[in-house]
Amino acid sequence: MTGRSILLASALAFCLTTTVSAYAQGVLPGAKNGAEQGNDAAGPVGGVVGGAVGAVTGGINGLIGIKEKPRFKQYVIEQHPQSFRYADPVTVGSVLPSGGVQYYEVPAEYGHVNYRYAVVNDEVVLVDPSTRQIVQIVQ
Incomplete structure (x- = not known):
């Protein structure tokens, strides 16, 4: 497995295990914003990393996303x-x-x-x- 494949698999596993209560607190909007910002900055791999990081911090930072x-x-x-x-x-x-x-x-x-x-x-x-x-x- 390449580093990119491991990263993609890890991000997918993280997203699949996210609970409904986390969704309500902003994980999915954070993942969306993080993925968009990462993709804009570093392409598809940046989008995956940004999505994972955004999912973790999305409910915490509460800022206006780059696309918004x-x-x-x-x-x-x-x-x-x-x-x-x-x-x-x-x-x-x-x-x-x-x-x-x-x-x-x-x-x-x-x-x-x-x-x-x-x-x-x-x-x-x-x-x-x-x-x-x-x-x-x-x-």
Whole structure:
């Protein structure tokens, strides 16, 4: 068996043994997003690895998937949210101030997202509502 065959067999075995409760928590959406991102970055083998990793972390990270970003950004533009002016650079890890920022729910059609979105310096960002930390910039 080649390394690729072993990897494919392992990923398939993992997917077949995933329980229904794990599905409800985001494993399959995470696998889908991981597979898409891996395939975009490294082709079919990257898709298999990304799918397996995404299945494990899909219910944990709750970010907007790479394929959903343009559609989600268009959704935000159509909502006309107010942009918050922030003096520092908008980067992942930045903590937004406690006042002045308007946070919005992410619609379920964009996946199981654990965060809220805001517009900061005209950039769409996902923010952890408990810490106000930027976790993703949606470009």
